[in-house]
Amino acid sequence: MSENNEEMLEKHLVDRRFTDEMKESYLLYSLSVIVSRAIPDARDGLKPVQRRILYSMDELGLKHTSAYKKSARIIGEVMGKYHPHGDASIYDALVRMAQDFSMRYQLVNGQGNFGSIDRDPPAAMRYTEAKMQTISEYMLQDIEKDTVAFNDNFDGSLREPEVLPTRLPNLLMNGVSGIAVGMATSIPPHNLRELVGGFKYLIDNPEATVPDLMQYIKGPDLPTGGIIVDGERIRDFYETGRGKFTTRAKYEIVENKNKSAIVVTEIPYNVSKIDIIEQIVAYVKRMRDMKKDSGISDLRDESDRRGMRLVIELKRNANQNRIINDLLKHTSLQSTFSIQMNVIDNKKPSLMNLKGLMNAFINHRVEVVTRRTNYELKKAEKRAHIVEGLIKAVQGIDTVIEIIRNSDNPQDALKNLQETIGVSAEQAKAISEMRLISLSKLEINKLTDELKDLNEKIKWANEVLENTDKKMEIIKSELDEIDKKFGDDRRTEITFNLSNLKSNEELIEDEDIVIVLSQYGYIMAVPSTEYKVQGRGGKGVKGLKISDNDNVLDVIFARRKSKLMIITSAGKAYQLPAYEIELAAKNRKGKHVANYVSLSDGEKIKTVVPIGLDGDYDKFVMFFTKKGKVKKTSLREFANARKSGIKALNLKEDDEVVDALIISNDSEEVLIVTKRGMALKFSSSDARAMGRTAGGVIAIKLKSKDEVVNAVKIDNNKKLLIVTENGYAKRAKFSSYRLQSRGGIGLKTIKDINKIGNIVAALSVEENQNLLSFSKNGKAIRVPISSINTLGRVTQGVITVRLDKGDLISSVIIVNAEEEEEI
Structure with missing residues (x-):
């Protein structure tokens, strides 16, 4: 390279930090993308x-x-x-x-x-x-x-x-979204009719606040409709220019015979219907994998040209509120729209609030009206100038003709016209182009009228340019025009304080239910009102669908919001909310318990204990086994019991749990009743508290072929109810049983055991309750407790249920009395 070239190169070299150059180049590129693209x-x-x-x-x-x-x-x-x-x-x-x-x-x-x-x-x-x-x-x-x-x-x-x-406030009317380098914009669409009202108010009241404008502009109005469920957030992003709101699909519950369906007719903005369908399918599969019931039986897309219709068919007796809540949580049927009101204002990116955006449009319209009026003024003035020249020429037409006739050429004619009759070059040119037909009287009058109209336009244009109020009136009238031509009704509904979805517990109605457990492990929850009151001795109604010789094993009264502690034959305890058990009609079979808890091979449920929703962890649970053992353990020991279960007590191979009671303190007394008619009343303090893995102590000594069927807490305001397998029942006072020490043989509590059958259940009852009895063949009958006689301790009782030949009472439950007609 020559010395001259090296000198020239040195003159053009710039000593600069690489990071500075990159920073400046990146910022220029970013600004270019922001302004010219996104x-x-x-x-x-x-x-x-x-x-x-x-x-x-x-x-x-x-x-x-x-x-x-x-x-x-x-x-x-x-x-x-x-x-x-x-x-x-x-x-x-x-x-x-x-x-x-x-x-x-x-x-x-x-x-x-x-x-x-x-x-x-x-x-x-x-x-x-x-x-x-x-x-x-x-x-x-x-x-x-x-x-x-x-x-x-x-x-x-x-x-x-x-x-x-x-003339349209398109930014707010249609909204916009875009992503640039280091900046994004997301503005939702609005209703044109509401926008026109807001703009007109702002024009008349320049000092208006965002809340003032929201009297007219209620909030975003989305193309797909739907519901904004947190309208309380709208003011925040209108005032700051950033924020978010939650949109929810619009749906209705359609009842059809014994089934119901959720029919979705509108979905959130920027959400694909096919995405929602895929998400619902994924939700159902996820629930199935978790061994839970989604409650959804079918999903159909019935949308057509008339509109959207997505049908989510529900299973019979499915909890509609819970399913809707879960779908809103796990699918795009509820979606969040984020807002960033970034725009280009005066050729610079800027974050603006609602009033700022509206003022930008109004200022633009003022400029447009001003420029348009200036254009029309200049055009009118130019034409008025020409018309004045034409009128002057017509009035001296003889002179004009003479000038043109005596001129050497067109250029000379134009010059002579300007000098002789005093017109401008533009006027002279217009005169030279005037047709002879324009000399008629009618055409002369037209020129005069045109000049008059032009002068009025000029006057009006000057007034508009000099008067801001007139400009604003023009803008408002043009807004009224587009409102009349394109305004329509709001599509998106706005509600308040509904964005937070409820927990499953909040969606459950806390009603009385009956938990029915079958011999083969099928379980279901049935509203207690499914069982009508009958007279003593009635034949009963179907209470549980039985198949493959399955029998009713246990029936437990609970509340929907209570927790259930499930005690199994293996001495394990499981805990789950009662509302998770599928609510079904009484003639259904229910679902296998394996859908709710993880049982081991050969493990069977023996009893279910309802406990309070808070766990009742300051209380104790007393377990009673078939072989006469009792064990008392703090409920706190089972605080971590889940669907996988934990050890509750150690059992011998031939023993199993038959009952469990929740005990508040050591002063409470319990009564154990055996199958062959023996009963022992002792204080709960006789059984000391033990750890979870202990085996328990002797509660009652049993005779040959006898076993414990139930244990009840003593309440002298109630009475003991005894029911036998042949349909006999009686009530007895707790005071007729004297207090004994734990570990004795007890007292006789019934006679003629061979006639009336083994004792099926012993329960603590009140006068205003009902007895619900289940037979092995699936029959159920509900009778008032008050219809069952109060007898002595050693009596056989009276017939309560008349059974079919070969049928036996398998289990009973006490439910609150309902005001229902006898059937």
């Missing part, structure tokens, strides 16, 4: 590509009344003249402006496949056609009247508008 202008609410599409369509003459043109033709026009960034991005923008589920007010009228809410892609641009919607023309109206500035296109060969002179 962020909308606050004035017309359009990104550059959208503005160029509409302007190109206007240049192509694609008005709403014209024929459609191929989308490819439009895309080529936009890309070749104004937007050299690839046809895909331009076509995507065009498609979005034609979708009724994307734009609240469509700007493009598309013909062909422009995609669907099911995430179906649009057809290729060579197949689809498009033209402008009527509403779009109001965004370009008056663009020929010098209302907006024009800039050079990318190669300087053409001019394009910097912004459209829109």
Whole structure:
């Protein structure tokens, strides 16, 4: 390299830190992307590509009344003249402006496949056609009247508008979303009618606050409708320019015979229906894998041209509130829309609140009206000047003709006209072009009337330019025009304080239920009201669907919100909320208990103890086994009991748990009753508290072939009810049993055991309760306790249930009395 070249190179070298150069270059690139690609202008609410599409369509003459043109033709026009960034991005923008589920007010009228809410892609641009919607023309109206500035296109060969002179508040009307470098914008659509009311109020009240404007602009109004469930958040993002709101699908519960269905008719904005369907399917599968019942039996998409209809069919007696709550939690039936009101204002990115965006549009309209009025004033003044010259020429037409006749050439004629009759060059040219027909009296009158009209326009234009109030009146009248032509009703409903979904416990109605457990491990929850009151001795009704010789094993009275401690033959304890057990009709079979807890092979449920929702951990549980043992353990020992279970007590191979009681303190007394009619009453203090893995102590000494059937807590305000397998029952006072020490043989509590059958149950009852008896063949009968006689300790009782031949009472339960007609 020569010395001269080296010297020249040194002159052009700049000593600069690499990080500084990269920082500046990145910021310039970022700003370029923000301003020229991704962020909308606050004035017309359009990104550059959208503005160029509409302007190109206007240049192509694609008005709403014209024929459609191929989308490819439009895309080529936009890309070749104004937007050299690839046809895909331009076509995507065009498609979005034609979708009724994307734009609240469509700007493009598309013909062909422009995609669907099911995430179906649009057809290729060579197949689809498009033209402008009527509403779009109001965004370009008056663009020929010098209302907006024009800039050079990318190669300087053409001019394009910097912004459209829109009469529509498109930014808020249709909303916008975009991602730039280090910045994003997300503005939701609004209702045009509400916006017009808000703009007119702001024009009349420039000092209005956001709450004042919200008297008219209630909140976002989304193309797909739905429900905004946290309307209390709207004011926050209107005031700050950022925030979020929650949208929820609109649905109804449709009852059909014994089944019900959730029918979804509107979904959240920017959510695909097919996504929701896939999410519901995934939810059902996840529940199945967790061995839980989703409550959903079928899912159908019945949507058509008339509207959306997504049908979620529910199983019989499914908890509708719980299913809806879960679907809102786990699918896009409830969705959050984040807001960032970033726009380009005065050629700079800016975060603006609602009032700021509205003022930007009003200021734009003021500028447009001012420029348009100036244009019309100049045009009127120019024409008035010409008309004045024409009138002057007509009034001295003889002189004009003489001047033109005696002039050597046209240029000389124009010069002579200016000098002789005192007109300007423009007037002289107009006079020279005047036709002879204009000399008629009618044409002369037309010129006079035209001049009068022009002078009135000039006067009016000057008044508008000098008076801000007149400009504002024009803007308001133009807003009224678009409201009348395009305004419609709100689609999105707004509610308040409903965004937080409830827990499962909050959705459960805390009603009395009957937990029915079968011999083969099927379990279900039945509302106690399913069992009608009958007279003593009635034949009963079907209480449980029995198959494969399955029998009722246990029946427990509980509340829906209580917890259930399940004690198994293996001496393990499981805990689960009662509401998780499927609520079913009494003639159903229920579900196998394995759907709710994880049992080992050969492990069977022996008893179920309802405990309070808080766990009752300050109390004790007393376990009673078939072989006469008792064990007392703090409920706190079972605080960690889950569906996988924990050890409750050690049992011998031939022994099993038959009952369990919740004990509050050591002063309580219990009564054990055996199958062959023995009973022992002792104090709970006789059984000391033991750890979970202990085996227990002797509660009662049993005779041959005898076993414990139940244990009850002593309550002298109640009575002991004894029921036998042949349908006999009696009541006895607890005071008729004297207190004994634990470990004795007890007292006789019934006679004629061979006639009336073994004791099935011994329960503590009140006068106003009902007895619900289940037979091995699945019959159930409910009778008032008051109809069962109170007898002595050693008596046989009376017939309560008349059984079919070969049938026996298998279990009983006490439920609260209901005011129901006898059947």
